[in-house]
Structure formats: structure tokens, C-alpha cells
Amino acid sequence: MPRFFIELVVDPEQRSLRLTGPDARHIATVLRMRTGDRIEVCDGARTDLDCRIERVTADGVDLAVLSQTPNQTEPAYHVTLYQGLVKGDKLDQIIQKSVELGVSRIVPVACQRSVALIQARDRGRKTARWQKIAAEAAKQCGRGMVPEVASPLSFADCTRQAAAASLALIPWELERTHTLRAALGEGGDVPHSISLIIGPEGGLTEDEVGLARAAGILPVTLGKRILRAETAGPAVLAMLLYRYQDF
Numbered sequence: 001m002p003r004f005f006i007e008l009v010v011d012p013e014q015r016s017l018r019l020t021g022p023d024a025r026h027i028a029t030v031l032r033m034r035t036g037d038r039i040e041v042c043d044g045a046r047t048d049l050d051c052r053i054e055r056v057t058a059d060g061v062d063l064a065v066l067s068q069t070p071n072q073t074e075p076a077y078h079v080t081l082y083q084g085l086v087k088g089d090k091l092d093q094i095i096q097k098s099v100e101l102g103v104s105r106i107v108p109v110a111c112q113r114s115v116a117l118i119q120a121r122d123r124g125r126k127t128a129r130w131q132k133i134a135a136e137a138a139k140q141c142g143r144g145m146v147p148e149v150a151s152p153l154s155f156a157d158c159t160r161q162a163a164a165a166s167l168a169l170i171p172w173e174l175e176r177t178h179t180l181r182a183a184l185g186e187g188g189d190v191p192h193s194i195s196l197i198i199g200p201e202g203g204l205t206e207d208e209v210g211l212a213r214a215a216g217i218l219p220v221t222l223g224k225r226i227l228r229a230e231t232a233g234p235a236v237l238a239m240l241l242y243r244y245q246d247f
Helices: 021-030 090-100 120-141 155-162 180-184 206-214 229-244
Strands: 003-005 016-019 038-042 047-057 060-070 078-084 105-110 167-171 193-198 218-220
Touching: 003 120, 016 021, 016 047, 021 047, 021 060, 078 090, 078 155, 078 229, 090 105, 090 120, 090 229, 105 120, 105 155, 155 193, 155 206, 167 180, 167 206, 167 229, 180 218, 180 229, 193 229, 206 218
Parallel strands: 003 038, 078 105, 078 193, 167 193, 167 218
Antiparallel strands: 016 060, 038 047, 047 060
């Protein structure tokens, strides 16, 4: 069933809804949906609305709200992925898979070994494109919200932001002592917020890891194998789901 997100919080007693703008045009001209067809709408309170199309007009789509159910797909924690800028379309893949795996926010980061750097004039266009990829992934996997893709940061700004989380981690291939398993701990306590810093293709430098460590961010090892830049983030997100979610 096609899924759409709205910022409006729908009243529990509300029985009708009107979509306008790009979503309405998509329903009418791309999906070619008609009266009687069903769609799912997720509102600003993370409530899933089962809706039936009542009318399609030139300026909007009128819906009957058949039922409302609290969305159950969101993790119990808020995780921000600070991803070192990577070449080509690798960041597209990282965003898509990270959204599927429960990320709340993605922040591209210019690292010392980032080959792909973004000019200031291109930031708005690229960020808008990445946000669209996140929205499509959120629709596909039934998320209760669309994760934000922020404008790229410098590594120094990244560490300052990341350090504010309840749990701040920086996987590093040269770390030998602290494991991710140990950092996540045992028992039922779930961190309210988690920051995860992942390097680019060439990895993070010792200076960058030192800066992160000085800010209170814990370097961790992910095991004996070195993961690609596009694999590491989604891999850790999957581990977080396994550790903190009920399956």
C-alpha cells in the first residue's frame, strides 16, 4: 500500500483528510489512483492512518480515515550517524540502508581522507537529494518518521555535536581494547541518544580519533575484519537493533 508522511497531527476522532502538493500530484499522475483506492498516511505524531480515496481533483486528494494505529516501527533510542563523505553514489546507499535500519538522523562529514568533498554552492542541492532518498526509504520500510539528512559538517563540528549524545562511539580499525559489545553493555538500559561516527574510504586518521576521544567519544573495534565505509554504518545500526529491540 502506498505510504505518505504529513507533518499535521491528526485528531483521533478525525474521519477525513485532504492531501495537497507533491503527494497529491504523485497519487493522481504517477500512481494514477482513483476513488476507492487505499493508501497509508503517517502523521506528525507517528500515527498510521488507513485511508480510502474519496475524490481526486486538480488541486488535491480527499481521503476518508478508516482507522488510526500508533506506529510501532521506531527504535526506543535516537541514533545519529555521522558519515564521512564517500565517493560516487555510496552515500545514497548508506542513507537508504541506514533509514531501513532505524537511523534518526544522518550527517555527512568532511574528513581528512575524504576524497569526495562538496562545494558550498552544491550543498543545498545535494542535501535535498539525499533527503528525498531518506523519505523514499522511510515510505518503503514503514517508518514512523522521515530521518533528517543534515548539511555536511567539518570533522571538528561533528565531534562537538556527537559528544552530546548519551552514548557516543567512533568505530576505528586500529582500536584493539574497547569492543562494541562492551560499549553497549548488558541488561535492559537503553540510551536515549546514540552518536556514531564512521570514516570515509581511507579511514579515520589518528588525529581525528584523538580529537573525538578528547571530546569524550569512545573508539571501539568492530572485530577482526575491516569493513568498507558503506558497510560499517549499516552494520552497527543492525547491531544496535539486535541489542536494544525486542524481536
